[in-house]
Amino acid sequence: MQRTSRLLAAAAAAAALITGAITVTPALAAAEPLSQGRPVTTSSTEFDWSTGDNAVDGDPGTRWSSEWSDGQWISVDLGSVQEIDGITLDWEAAYASGYLIEVSDDGSGWSPLYSTSDSTGGDETLAVTGSGRFVRLTVTERATAYGVSLWEFQVFGPGGVTPPDPSEASLLSYGRTGAASSQQNDGNCWECSPDKAFDLDPASRWASSPETGWTDDGWISVDLGASAHVTSVVLQWDPAYATSYSLDVSDDGEAWTTVYSTTTGAGFKETIPLDADGRHVRVHMTARSGAYGYSLWEFQVYGTGGAPLTPPSEPADPDFADLDLVWSDDFDGAAGTPADSSKWTIDPGLPANNEQQYYTPEGNGFHDGQGHFVIEARREAYQGREFTSHRMNTSNRFHAQYGRFEARVKVPEGRGLWPAFWMMGADFLDGRPWPYNGEVDVMEFIGQDPDQAYSTLHAPAYNGAGGYGSGYGLPDGSNLSDDFHTYAAEWDSQGIRYFLDDQEVFYADRATVESTRGPWIYDHEFYMILNLAVGGDWPGPPDATTPFPSRYVIDYVHVYQ
Structure with missing residues (x-):
């Protein structure tokens, strides 16, 4: 649960007509x-x-x-x-x-x-x-x-x-050999080599090297493996994009023919239709958008011919009108018992985000015997901290890609309290650091703002306070902490729709994210997390008015596919 933007960022757009495109x-x-x-x-x-x-x-x-x-x-x-x-x-x-x-x-x-x-x-x-x-x-x-x-x-x-229809063409560049004028490999961009632009992993990228002085002239190319007819190129730029560049083709990787050029590149995601032939395709960049070099999350070439490699298959999008319950916990355990270990992994330890609690291995999370699970934050000394609480997740128990994820919960009110229902990309468990693994916050709540909840996405290009999301409340403006409410996310390859009590409150549309914020990095498995933080960068510390113990009460968690 990272620090979240409280407002939906407005869509950024090109400031003028796009020459060459219209x-x-x-x-x-x-x-x-x-x-x-x-x-x-x-x-x-x-x-x-x-x-x-x-x-x-x-x-x-x-x-x-x-x-x-x-x-x-x-x-x-x-x-x-x-x-x-x-x-x-x-x-x-x-x-x-x-x-x-x-x-x-x-x-x-x-x-x-x-x-x-x-x-x-x-x-x-x-x-x-x-x-x-x-x-x-x-x-x-x-x-x-x-x-x-x-x-x-x-x-x-x-x-x-x-x-x-360009969609009938094949992706020719996946997994093919790339080359570039330079590449970055340091603490700011680790192993940002050309192949990262052709791996269909939108959280990895190619970047030009600062050791070359980040000059205006730079290039990245791909060898399609055989002669091909190219019908389109898709560029997903990092904020270090080219305002001026050309697309070139070549039969031998040495003699190049320009088939498209622009001096008004706008960054983000650009789809350029082409009618060109060649084995090699190159982006030749001649003017930078800022003081840094160039960087691409994805450089995709579509067409016919070549020697295409088959990318990994993706699951079909759910039919949200016809779903089956595939995982659930209705928390019917006996009073005082911990979470079901076949469904939940307890996650003790020190927190992130300058939070003030210690997540204990037991005691702060328990069934109440009335069909609920309670996460209780207490003011008590433990492991050098003034507060204790609880965090649990479904890592190595249940991971999923796409579906409807919902929880019916009652959140606690009070300054500095920060309950959440959220998801982390499962590759985090394999060592991929946040935010490259992706984060989906289905619900976050700040105890001193009891009439508002927040839903947010985090990725390398938009995270923390710059996450892509929205705040929302009940139609009558009453406090969400007064009663149980159901928070849900319906997630497929085209976007994520967020719901409060079955009323849609925000839609993170993939195309809008790609064209205004950066890559869409959510097409892989995630696991769910429930926790109650105390203090931290976003809510700030609790004060004398904050009630302790405070309870985050979960009625159920359901997943449908």
């Missing part, structure tokens, strides 16, 4: 609406009657409106990959002064189409061209204190034209 034309050519009546998804809905489908129904009297925060988005599925001639926006008074429009062929990898930071609302006609099946608008800055609202969000194009 063409701005004087007006919409002969075009027809492709979006009308198509399926829509949104980050949020303000009212039951202001849903996303109102923005594509062709009725200027109905609208979509969002919650009151930046980072809200609306996406329409055109049904197939389509040529796009333009987009029209009819804003209500609550408009976005800054927003980003992106396109995607599969709803996962997104490419920027248009962005602005000085919209004045009203009726906007964006005469842009591109192609994609999904079109998404993400708000980077609201013009008012409210959310955003659109009467209409229409996408235009000739229709009937379906460009080749």
